[in-house]
Amino acid sequence: MSFLAPIFRLVLFSVKWKAIDENLQEIIGFLYILSFFFKKQLDLSNTKLYSSKKLEQEYVK
Helix, strand or coil: CCCHHHHHHHHHHHHHHHCCCHHHHHHHHHHHHHHHHHHHHHHHHHHHHHHHHHHHHHHHC
16 A cells, blocks of 8 residues: 555645646645545554554563
8 A cells, every 4th residue: 555655645746737728737636635634644653653552562571
């Protein structure tokens, strides 16, 4: 799933600049920002998961 994120972002970015209608451009821009925000959230949750696993391993040792 992670390999789709850059492709999705690239498509949104290219479509954003080709859009003629301003409303459509705003919506696509909003979706682009939203996808970036969710990517950040996903990165944060992965970091938390990794750190909790690391703590668990330290505790087991």
